[in-house]
Amino acid sequence: MTTVHEPAATSADLSVWPASATDSPRGNLTVGGVPLVEIADRFGTPVYILDEAEVRDRRRTYRDAFPDAEVLYAAKAFLCRAMVHWAAEEGLGLDVCSAGELELAVTTGFPADRVVLHGNAKSPRDLDTALRLGVGRIVIDSPSEIARLAAAVGPDGHQKVMVRVVPGISAGGHEKIRTGTDDQKFGLSIADGYAQHAIVRILDQPQLELTGLHCHLGSQITSVKPYLAAVRRLVGLMSRLHEQHGLILPELDLGGGHGIAYRSGEPALDLTALAARSGRNWPKPARQPGSPLPRLIIEPGRVIAGPAGIALYRVLAVKHTGGRVFVAVDGGRATTRARPCTASGTPRA
Ligand SMILES: Cc1ncc(COP(=O)(O)O)c(C=O)c1O
Structure with missing residues (x-):
């Protein structure tokens, strides 16, 4: 699985997301016109979303x-x-x-x-x-x-x-x-x-x-x-x-x-x-x-x-250790050497 790490308060790179995905500077991601936050609230996480x-x-x-x-x-x-x-x-x-x-x-x-x-x-x-x-x-x-x-x-x-x-x-x-x-x-x-x-x-x-x-x-x-x-x-x-x-x-x-x-x-x-x-x-x-x-x-x-879907998780914990940042989510775990992550989305395979 590929995890997209989105630095705080910047637009995410949505090139591997469904074509309908949009972002705003405040991180309000949508797919098919539906805010992902709304989906998370309504259906819980982790959740697969298909466009x-x-x-x-x-x-x-x-x-x-x-x-x-x-x-x-x-x-x-x-x-x-x-x-x-x-x-x-x-x-x-x-x-x-x-x-x-x-x-x-x-x-x-x-x-x-x-x-x-x-x-x-x-x-x-x-x-x-x-x-x-x-x-x-x-x-x-x-x-x-x-x-x-x-x-x-x-x-x-x-x-x-x-x-x-x-x-x-x-x-x-x-x-x-x-x-x-x-x-x-x-x-x-x-x-x-x-x-x-x-x-x-x-x-x-x-x-x-x-x-x-x-x-x-x-x-x-x-x-x-x-x-x-x-x-x-x-x-x-x-x-x-x-x-x-x-x-x-x-x-x-x-x-x-x-x-x-x-x-x-x-x-x-x-x-x-x-x-x-x-x-x-x-x-x-x-x-x-x-x-x-x-x-x-x-x-x-x-x-x-793959390109039509994402998996939506909630971040449970963020840990900095050595050169790495571990982001624990409610459906797995992502590691990055990059800056801290505030959100993660995973295009499904
Ligand atoms: C017989 C057969 N056909 C089609 C596929 C689909 O492959 P992909 O999802 O890589 O297009 C697979 C995948 O393992 C397969 O085994």
């Missing part, structure tokens, strides 16, 4: 930048019933990674067929709930899931699936959130052949319909290049699958990971560049003679929820 207009704007930006793609909001970034309603109203799908997220979405009225279920360790409950509620697609993340899922679907059933592949690309803001390389727990590697092996096993299960390949390179990616490299790898695999099995996959899911600034001046992913460089006729290299292009799917999460 609905910003969430909707960000979702629309995606829809407009990628008019031919399917945009799934990655629920793990932040989910509540209002977020589900806004996703439905803005025409987005949902990416969920647990039965709990799925149930929340569906009981809020979200159409289950617009939901994609992820997870590297799906529990029997996750799979049962997904099948019971009629989830659109399930993303296979390990070989053992194939037989389990096929058995749960039953010989007369039908379930659309994708396979999460690991393209062997290192990208992301920190090694712990890089999931495009072979040495981590998500997905099936293209390099060692596990992905291809899993695909063949899925093709042997008539009740499972393989609709596409998925990859998620990691989070806090601020360059377009890794995405373009990932498309090339996935498209290469699609072409080989076509040659070897006559398989034409209609979907290519590039996951999320679009980086945002946590502090003023930090880089963010240039969405327009991503959309422009991928082009509206995305992804060209996948063109197989006489076959339609795969449809692009993207799964932005943090980039929608």
Whole structure:
């Protein structure tokens, strides 16, 4: 979490806050026109505050930048019933990674067929709930899931699936959130052949319909290049699958990971560049003679929820020690080497 430290009686730097945030010399911060002090008084602290207009704007930006793609909001970034309603109203799908997220979405009225279920360790409950509620697609993340899922679907059933592949690309803001390389727990590697092996096993299960390949390179990616490299790898695999099995996959899911600034001046992913460089006729290299292009799917999460939200705390104590100032708040603690802090606000990730 990034904490914004606001020196007394000066305006705060609101560059990473929701666009509607305003400040006054007296420190009267507002978001969406509502004074934060009023929210703290009414709802108590700590409290998460989301700017609905910003969430909707960000979702629309995606829809407009990628008019031919399917945009799934990655629920793990932040989910509540209002977020589900806004996703439905803005025409987005949902990416969920647990039965709990799925149930929340569906009981809020979200159409289950617009939901994609992820997870590297799906529990029997996750799979049962997904099948019971009629989830659109399930993303296979390990070989053992194939037989389990096929058995749960039953010989007369039908379930659309994708396979999460690991393209062997290192990208992301920190090694712990890089999931495009072979040495981590998500997905099936293209390099060692596990992905291809899993695909063949899925093709042997008539009740499972393989609709596409998925990859998620990691989070806090601020360059377009890794995405373009990932498309090339996935498209290469699609072409080989076509040659070897006559398989034409209609979907290519590039996951999320679009980086945002946590502090003023930090880089963010240039969405327009991503959309422009991928082009509206995305992804060209996948063109197989006489076959339609795969449809692009993207799964932005943090980039929608993060800049649209703040966490509001009350300061409980301020302590100067050595070169540091410790600010204890009622939802955690912030440390700074800078001048004393009179307020703290934390953009949510
Ligand atoms: C499969 C998948 N899709 C999408 C996302 C969303 O990533 P971000 O919030 O960085 O956009 C994640 C995050 O971990 C993920 O695992």
